[in-house]
Amino acid sequence: MTALRRIGVAAALLVLVVGGLVLSLRLGAWNTDRDEVTAKWAQGPSKFISIDDVPIHYRDEGEGPVVVLLHGSIVSLHEWDAVAERLKGRFRVIRFDWAPYGLSGPDPKGVYTTARAAELMDGLLKALEVEKFALVSTSNGANVALEYNRQFPGNATAMAFSVLPLERPSQDREIDWRLQLMLPFHKHLVPDWRSHLFYRLVLEDTTPDSFKPTAAMVDQIYDLNNLPGALDRQKSYIASNTKLFQTTDVAAIAETVTVPVLLQWCAYDTVISQTARQSVDRFTNTKVDLIEYDDLGHFPMWEDPDRFTADMIAFFDRELPVVATE
Template structure:
């Protein structure tokens, strides 16, 4: 019995020391992929990198026809649009980009929140000489789309938005395991999350977790663990708490007058379905088409790309009727 106890204690010490070493390496950034490594993996053709106001933007610009500008959600990047872009680029010019602090774009300055991102989008639109276009936005990218449209009504022909927050989102319930991992991240390893965490969290954002593809977990993990990325994200969130989420974007929503497609996953744990009905009322001066997807979560374009992409294509066909 004494030998068994000694072996148990020894094993426990080894496990504790191994865990401590692993945490130390994580904290030192040993597990973080380099930007060059991630760019080589996810930034190949048709990607290009353009400098706008000192920011290096990761952009994909494909197809010909009326312009469709796509703005992703927080913690994601332009890869969320892959399926929709493949569908639309046969008859539209589809432009999508990573907006900082996310993806492969690099802004050397501290984030000023969505207001700073909008200034960057404004500069990009002018630099690319874009005239009148539709904007497709997801989550915080949808909020950004509303802000831009209210400020530039002459530029935007239509909005297609999925799971749109017009005010600070309500608290999201997460599992005990996720809560523990978040605590460890915030208090011990502030610049790293392990891959299993992304698999958990992404699965919880899907209405049907089995639809989550391993490749999605891979690019989510790689781009969010870039060195210094979490510090930039914290600056972004803090800036939004002090500005946008103090007042919301309801005033800007009421200023929008172009046609709107609102696509909502009814199993979204981040933005519950009641917010869809509220958003329709807040778009008081715009014609809104609201489509519900009963078994879909926060990412309609990832989870149900064919059906939601077809609905988007049909909507854009009504906005730009001269194109199929």
């Protein structure tokens, strides 16, 4: 066999292997198993409840004033593990996966929007007989929190935000070159699966170099987002959210907030496009306590949970007793 022919055979075999791999990924052969993922990530205090025929995964821990935690995109209630551990000694801490993320859903109505997430949140809190609470949120969870407050005013007695997308997230920020290569591959060839490396790079790309994502952080994102249909449902939510940013003044909803606000601004994050001061200025009907962290990025609850939670508790100590007596 000539050298040229050997090269041709090797190339053909490589094409067959790569083609077979891509086909298996597209057919869902590498998707995670829901029963196995549930057994792994819904242990201990996790519970499930059906709200408007949507299964909701939630945790309800501790005693005292109620604090509700809303996670951001691609993650789940486990984003708040470290914070919940620090809060539950003094507070009743409720957190849940809001569809289309985590183990909640699918929604038989097929509706994945910020408004729908707020409606399901209201159903969950009513089922848990919660009337008044402090509402803590981050990333797209902050949009859900603001929409909840708009639809159901008066229930949240204080609100805390870290990563707050009042404008469409930056579309021209620099991202890791490896992600730049992976994104078109997934968009065009393998839209329904992402690797551990992909999610590790996402975490590293939005946080300081000093932060090293743990294997558990990456595993939970990988396991939950690779459930059958998960990424397709997330795509539906992102499309609806993008349309809101393109066609409405999303930030105007901040004007409906009349309770005390804590803004824990993470300056290292490059996803959010507006500034801290621009964010504060949109809350025209309440006071905002602004804390700026130059060294924290998109996941402050993972990057420095001690400092992040301590500042949150200090805010609760200042504001919750005042609100409770009004």
